[in-house]
Amino acid sequence: MLVAALGVLSGLLLPALPAQASSSPTPSASSSAAAGDSSAIRATATCAQTDTTACVAGTLRDADTNPVRGATVTLAAGGTPVATKTSAEGTFSFTVTAAGRYTLSLDESTLPEGLTPGNGTERTITARLGALSPAGFALEGAQQGGETDPEATPQGDTSAFGRFWNQVSLGLLLGLLLALGAIGLSLVYGTTGLSNFAHAEQVTLGGFLGYVFAVQLGVPFVLAGVIVIVLCALTGTVQDRLIWQPLRRRGLGLTQLMVVTIGLQLALQYVYQFIFGGGVRPVSRTIQANTGPLNITPNAYIAMAISVVVLIGVGLLLQRTRIGRATRAVADNRPLAAASGIDVDRIIRLVWTIAAGLAGLAGLLYALVYGGIAWNTGAELLLLLFPAVTLGGFGTAFGALVGSLVIGLVTQLSSLVLTAQLRYASALLILIVVLIFRPQGILGRRSRVG
Amino acid sequence: MVEYTGTGAPVVDAQHLDAGYLPGINILNDCSLQAYPGELIGIIGPNGAGKSTLLKSLFGLVPIRGGSVTLNGEDITNQKANKLVQAGVGFVPQSDNVFPSLTIEENLQMGLFLRPAKLAERLEAIYDLFPVLQQRRAQRAGGLSGGERQSVAMARALMMEPSVLLLDEPSAGLSPVRQDETFIRTRKINRTGVTVIMVEQNARRCLQICDRGYVLDQGRNSYTGTGRELADDPKVIELYLGTLAKDVEELTDGPLPA
Amino acid sequence: MDFLATLFTDFGAQILSTVTAAFAIAAIGLNLHFGYTGLLNIGQAGFMLLGAYGFAITIRFGGPFWLGVLVAIVAAVIFALILGLPTLKLRGYYLAIVTIAAAEILRIVGGNQSLGPVTGGVAGIGNQVYSPAFTALSPFPQDGSFSLGPYTYPLTVGDSWYLRIVSWIVLALVAVLVLLLMRSPWGRTIRGIREDEDAVRSLGKNVYLYKMQALILGGVIGALGGMLFVLGTSVQPDSLGRSTTFLLYTIVLLGGAATVFGPVLGAVLYFMVIIGLQDVVGQFVPPEIMSQQQVPQFGYIVVGIGLMLLVIFRPQGILGNKKELSFGD
Ligand SMILES: Nc1ncnc2c1ncn2[C@@H]1O[C@H](COP(=O)(O)OP(=O)(O)OP(=O)(O)O)[C@@H](O)[C@H]1O
Numbered sequence A: 001m002l003v004a005a006l007g008v009l010s011g012l013l014l015p016a017l018p019a020q021a022s023s024s025p026t027p028s029a030s031s032s033a034a035a036g037d038s039s040a041i042r043a044t045a046t047c048a049q050t051d052t053t054a055c056v057a058g059t060l061r062d063a064d065t066n067p068v069r070g071a072t073v074t075l076a077a078g079g080t081p082v083a084t085k086t087s088a089e090g091t092f093s094f095t096v097t098a099a100g101r102y103t104l105s106l107d108e109s110t111l112p113e114g115l116t117p118g119n120g121t122e123r124t125i126t127a128r129l130g131a132l133s134p135a136g137f138a139l140e141g142a143q144q145g146g147e148t149d150p151e152a153t154p155q156g157d158t159s160a161f162g163r164f165w166n167q168v169s170l171g172l173l174l175g176l177l178l179a180l181g182a183i184g185l186s187l188v189y190g191t192t193g194l195s196n197f198a199h200a201e202q203v204t205l206g207g208f209l210g211y212v213f214a215v216q217l218g219v220p221f222v223l224a225g226v227i228v229i230v231l232c233a234l235t236g237t238v239q240d241r242l243i244w245q246p247l248r249r250r251g252l253g254l255t256q257l258m259v260v261t262i263g264l265q266l267a268l269q270y271v272y273q274f275i276f277g278g279g280v281r282p283v284s285r286t287i288q289a290n291t292g293p294l295n296i297t298p299n300a301y302i303a304m305a306i307s308v309v310v311l312i313g314v315g316l317l318l319q320r321t322r323i324g325r326a327t328r329a330v331a332d333n334r335p336l337a338a339a340s341g342i343d344v345d346r347i348i349r350l351v352w353t354i355a356a357g358l359a360g361l362a363g364l365l366y367a368l369v370y371g372g373i374a375w376n377t378g379a380e381l382l383l384l385l386f387p388a389v390t391l392g393g394f395g396t397a398f399g400a401l402v403g404s405l406v407i408g409l410v411t412q413l414s415s416l417v418l419t420a421q422l423r424y425a426s427a428l429l430i431l432i433v434v435l436i437f438r439p440q441g442i443l444g445r446r447s448r449v450g
Numbered sequence B: 001m002v003e004y005t006g007t008g009a010p011v012v013d014a015q016h017l018d019a020g021y022l023p024g025i026n027i028l029n030d031c032s033l034q035a036y037p038g039e040l041i042g043i044i045g046p047n048g049a050g051k052s053t054l055l056k057s058l059f060g061l062v063p064i065r066g067g068s069v070t071l072n073g074e075d076i077t078n079q080k081a082n083k084l085v086q087a088g089v090g091f092v093p094q095s096d097n098v099f100p101s102l103t104i105e106e107n108l109q110m111g112l113f114l115r116p117a118k119l120a121e122r123l124e125a126i127y128d129l130f131p132v133l134q135q136r137r138a139q140r141a142g143g144l145s146g147g148e149r150q151s152v153a154m155a156r157a158l159m160m161e162p163s164v165l166l167l168d169e170p171s172a173g174l175s176p177v178r179q180d181e182t183f184i185r186t187r188k189i190n191r192t193g194v195t196v197i198m199v200e201q202n203a204r205r206c207l208q209i210c211d212r213g214y215v216l217d218q219g220r221n222s223y224t225g226t227g228r229e230l231a232d233d234p235k236v237i238e239l240y241l242g243t244l245a246k247d248v249e250e251l252t253d254g255p256l257p258a
Numbered sequence C: 001m002d003f004l005a006t007l008f009t010d011f012g013a014q015i016l017s018t019v020t021a022a023f024a025i026a027a028i029g030l031n032l033h034f035g036y037t038g039l040l041n042i043g044q045a046g047f048m049l050l051g052a053y054g055f056a057i058t059i060r061f062g063g064p065f066w067l068g069v070l071v072a073i074v075a076a077v078i079f080a081l082i083l084g085l086p087t088l089k090l091r092g093y094y095l096a097i098v099t100i101a102a103a104e105i106l107r108i109v110g111g112n113q114s115l116g117p118v119t120g121g122v123a124g125i126g127n128q129v130y131s132p133a134f135t136a137l138s139p140f141p142q143d144g145s146f147s148l149g150p151y152t153y154p155l156t157v158g159d160s161w162y163l164r165i166v167s168w169i170v171l172a173l174v175a176v177l178v179l180l181l182m183r184s185p186w187g188r189t190i191r192g193i194r195e196d197e198d199a200v201r202s203l204g205k206n207v208y209l210y211k212m213q214a215l216i217l218g219g220v221i222g223a224l225g226g227m228l229f230v231l232g233t234s235v236q237p238d239s240l241g242r243s244t245t246f247l248l249y250t251i252v253l254l255g256g257a258a259t260v261f262g263p264v265l266g267a268v269l270y271f272m273v274i275i276g277l278q279d280v281v282g283q284f285v286p287p288e289i290m291s292q293q294q295v296p297q298f299g300y301i302v303v304g305i306g307l308m309l310l311v312i313f314r315p316q317g318i319l320g321n322k323k324e325l326s327f328g329d
């Protein structure tokens, strides 16, 4: 019993990167006998486990989390192995009729150029009837080419400059998407002083709602997008009404509030996993080829354009309108803004609404461009959002944009010299360096600190 | 204790206020205050007595947990500050009372946020009262001296033509001459019919120009009376106004050389 | 009745376990930061991971047991210095961001495949690599097991009585250390820093230095917890990520921040809740509603919401003193 308890515990303490989320088999302490009858294995298009069948499935992704198609994956339990090829989304699945241990193997020779198995090519999977056993392989390296891959360089342009330019364009793309999330984080901090650790979960929400409306319910993408943004914005409104405003009224300190957002982050992240499972959920099934000067997919261009337009819009809103002036006044000095007749509560409510809406948009576009959203995408993005906002100076929208672009470029360019997994680390390292030399950020004013 | 016997009902009537910042910790305990039409009220008391807290709670910036406040007979307990501005209450905080990144004129413009149409007219009136500000209108408020900031802060509050003005230590950090200017200007504004409630550290001067004063101690009002009465009350002198002149006399064995 | 018997047996097993003690130790370290000094360290799992790596890698390359412990401690000290030097003079938020960032860097770098020969990559280091160095020091016979009521464990090897006893002794020592420290002038000073930094500064004390000492000490305690944790399990970078830190916060706040025994009580209660949840779901909840695999996820949801509710409604936790609230701005 204790063994089982520890098994559950180690499962419990196993958060993972998106790259590994679907690929690291859940360690299981309960060892049942190996299933003997291999005829019970079938390769299936989707997972349809019933009471009498179990499912072993996963998504093969490269280190940039892009799906790997056409690789051969084999499942065996003593008898004849059954093979299948990964789909365009990188997925594979087997349905088995007996619980027990199976061996999953990956044919290395079928991997696209540039990819190598990071951690062996064999896995032992324990299948349980009526349950889905996630499985997969960690892959090293990024794919060179492939139509489904918005980030890939087409073959032939592998010159040093070509690779550099490719990373620059990917950096701009990532930076612009980050900026949509960062501005909200920054505005909420600016007007309320709260560092919202749950902000990136709003990004994840946008992606998942996109999946629900555009894919599951089949709503046309643009309409689905509008619905998603409105719903996300509403969650901001409701959240402020139900949680943050009452807590401000109670006079909770900022540190306390920050710990509350940490709890919320944890809860939301696992609510997503509970509902949507560990896999990556797409918001669109279209497959596009890379084109144009930046060598990215048309969708990625559209996402960049939307992001630029929205960011300019928010900038103008803040600089040119009455509401914007009121928002800046609240950020500057809350009691004085109130003494000037500004309805501070309304402005803060509006900021929460806009922040959540923009974060939702960011999540939707992220899922569109990077092939989908996973339960822990937001948690990973938070590690880029905080450096971006800190870099640009907290509380300034323009700063959030600049900081995001810097972080986007740095993370992407660093993968020219570091393995892709380490790019988050490079962003965080920059953060630490900036804090040492310029704690107020690149654009922030010194008075905001301390 | 002197009950005010002036005419009319009080403009501001705070009854038995309990208020505080942190959950469970009250700074004001059973604190009451009345201001009648056209009065100039002074609030004095030691540091940390809760004077600023009292003003802020009247203005809806600190939650009131017990008691009530009325403005011209209407209940405004815990009314939001922006509503009070609309209702004709102006407030000048003790510190951080300008928007540092905005220019002087933009600060004044913020003061008229609710009625932007009247901007030109009000600016003219305010520049009449504060001629210095007109000369330096394009300067950022963050770069002003403490005294200049106080002027901007007061001017900003006057943009909305309030009928009740709450001032938190308007003379803080000013030279004696500028302090007198401030008091005289406050009196002038008060004479135009504005009811003024003013917190002051410069107690003797304050009590000289006030119609009535309140002495606050540890969140309670311990003394109320006309300015003169309070200034002469031996208990008030001992507790709060201080006995510097007498003490110095004892130290130096004689009156100070004039 | 059967169910209750199982439940209570499971409770007992979990309370005795090394994991509970290891988390209690790491939580005591965090409490020193967050509870007593008011430092927002959101990277305590990083200290645990560093301790685990320092210890396991030293032994992997042939070092003796005590050198492994020493390396773990020194690594934690250096880590604390790196985190503290740029941030402890700034507003608390910056320490928060830098600690969470650094802990994540550690986890990501440690899990990187190119470091496979050293850290074992994502798969980590199995405890057969470093456990023998530990079991060799056991005063008990190497073979055999011992039963106490329903609990039967090996004496020395694996998930043993030996490991349990050592864990709880370390926990007791750490708790006593903190108890004594908090009664010393040093403890009064760091609590003063939490309450009013400027006041302490005006007494002529070097606040920065005190904060740094607290950060280092709490971090080293965290590293000890990490070492014990992996002696019971294995070194896996992903098992010591952000969620672990958040869990430690919940444990500290549940038991009572700024109390000596709060973290211990919090850890015990937390694991009882998780075990209870697991047994109840296994017994009573149909798998369509929640499968056994979803229990850990549900557990985290409970932890997250629990943390929110604690902070809002009972920030002093079970043992804490309302006046000793550990929250400043
Ligand atoms: N924002 C706040 N949060 C918590 N406590 C506060 C806050 N502002 C003031 N206090 C506390 O309220 C008490 C009264 O403060 P207040 O500012 O009202 O005093 P005051 O009479 O205006 O003093 P001074 O003459 O120094 O301006 C003090 O003990 C102070 O510590």
Ligand SMILES: [Mg+2]
Binding pocket: B051, B052, B053, B094, B168
């Ligand atoms: Mg004051």
